[in-house]
Amino acid sequence: xxxxxxxxxxxxxxxxxxxxxxxxxxxxxxxxxxxxxxxxxxxxxxxxxxxxxxxxxxxxxxxxxxxxxxxxxxxxxxxxxxxxxxxxxxxxxxxxxxxxxxxxxxxxxxxxxxxxxxxxxxxxxxxxxxxxxxxxxxxxxxxxxxxxxxxxxxxxxxxxxxxxxxxxxxxxxxxxxxxxxxxxxxxxxxxxxxxxxxxxxxxxxxxxxxxxxxxxxxxxxxxxxxxxxxxxxxxxxxxxxxxxxxxxxxxxxxxxxxxxxxxxxxxxxxxxxxxxxxxxxxxxxxxxxxxxxxxxxxxxxxxxxxxxxxxxxxxxx
Amino acid sequence: xxxxxxxxxxxxxxxxxxxxxxxxxxxxxxxxxxxxxxxxxxxxxxxxxxxxxxxxxxxxxxxxxxxxxxxxxxxxxxxxxxxxxxxxxxxxxxxxxxxxxxxxxxxxxxxxxxxxxxxxxxxxxxxxxxxxxxxxxxxxxxxxxxxxxxxxxxxxxxx
Numbered sequence: 001x002x003x004x005x006x007x008x009x010x011x012x013x014x015x016x017x018x019x020x021x022x023x024x025x026x027x028x029x030x031x032x033x034x035x036x037x038x039x040x041x042x043x044x045x046x047x048x049x050x051x052x053x054x055x056x057x058x059x060x061x062x063x064x065x066x067x068x069x070x071x072x073x074x075x076x077x078x079x080x081x082x083x084x085x086x087x088x089x090x091x092x093x094x095x096x097x098x099x100x101x102x103x104x105x106x107x108x109x110x111x112x113x114x115x116x117x118x119x120x121x122x123x124x125x126x127x128x129x130x131x132x133x134x135x136x137x138x139x140x141x142x143x144x145x146x147x148x149x150x151x152x153x154x155x156x157x158x159x160x161x162x163x164x165x166x167x168x169x170x171x172x173x174x175x176x177x178x179x180x181x182x183x184x185x186x187x188x189x190x191x192x193x194x195x196x197x198x199x200x201x202x203x204x205x206x207x208x209x210x211x212x213x214x215x216x217x218x219x220x221x222x223x224x225x226x227x228x229x230x231x232x233x234x235x236x237x238x239x240x241x242x243x244x245x246x247x248x249x250x251x252x253x254x255x256x257x258x259x260x261x262x263x264x265x266x267x268x269x270x271x272x273x274x275x276x277x278x279x280x281x282x283x284x285x286x287x288x289x290x291x292x293x294x295x296x297x298x299x300x301x302x303x304x305x306x307x308x309x310x311x312x313x314x315x316x317x
Numbered sequence: 318x319x320x321x322x323x324x325x326x327x328x329x330x331x332x333x334x335x336x337x338x339x340x341x342x343x344x345x346x347x348x349x350x351x352x353x354x355x356x357x358x359x360x361x362x363x364x365x366x367x368x369x370x371x372x373x374x375x376x377x378x379x380x381x382x383x384x385x386x387x388x389x390x391x392x393x394x395x396x397x398x399x400x401x402x403x404x405x406x407x408x409x410x411x412x413x414x415x416x417x418x419x420x421x422x423x424x425x426x427x428x429x430x431x432x433x434x435x436x437x438x439x440x441x442x443x444x445x446x447x448x449x450x451x452x453x454x455x456x457x458x459x460x461x462x463x464x465x466x467x468x469x470x471x472x473x474x475x476x
Binding site: 036037038039041043044045047048064068128310313 | 378386388389390392393394417418
């Protein structure tokens, strides 16, 4: 009996401290997410636009690329992004977060990190770093070519799948069967799930139905940009013109400005821009109540968790 | 290297369109050359003066030991560097920059919080303007994640 116990202790010591390949992928993805060597001139990492304090958005209407090209759409938040089937604002054909990562890295519409035609440069840069050599080996095996763009995007996917936000006041209310802390938020919750029917598209628990809709009031594009045709650009189907994916409302109070074009500075403005019959009947006070409810979807632990923040320079492997 | 920087200075002078800059930015039109420091000791000879625009030579990022780890450090192919600036009076100060480098002001290990940021006037050669509320004292100005090995820089007091 005692011998068996010692064997288990030894196994624990030997393997408990070691990192398995899934953990290594997550840690590798975490480092890569904050590494500006993924951009052409080393000025831009994923985290340049996806800042943790803003629930992985950046507070701008759209972010210019590494070479100064205009941003096309508002930076989407990454709360629970691993649970979404449809990624980005308006593209149903992106197969997963690994494929999506290529859009900012080497995409050309818009040019963001500017690596189109220079993809091999990424592996060359990363191979210079001893920590990456160890992490890629742990995550993908010792093969000589394990440091490659495909594995970079796989690791980024692994990290982004850990970006779970489920500890807001609303979540705590559900877990503990307690009411929301303020009367305004309680009334906002009733409206959200009741008369205002917000939940039809902003469906709990993701607070998005992960589907595409055309619900924005028609207006001229801001900043002299040409009109954004949304889903039509990916599908080529006329009926998809103006359709965009429902954004999640988790941590939405931290992710202004709103809509794909960043045209709403506040949540109230964002609500007002819905071209829905029900919207036209909502009073200013009712909208404020809905906003008070949306604010209870803020998850402080999500925006302060060091596991999602900038990694230390030290390499512990 | 230095030759290229002087050519750069000349080009800015020749090709920048005449733009009506506000009083606090008028110094932008005459630049003098300065090299950034790569570590805290070096900042003693990389001193910026208020209201005097500089064309600053930057250093390849892996060679820099910042006083405070920048929020956006930049990759191995980017550039950055540090400068010292003395603030004699508490107030709002404006940092104007010719490119989109990340700007941070550090004093006693603490980062100054930016109060506002904007783009420079069109065709002015100013890419980025950030305002900071600063106390009196000596600050280290850190530039990081620059895509260029040189850029123009100006600090002015606006309030």
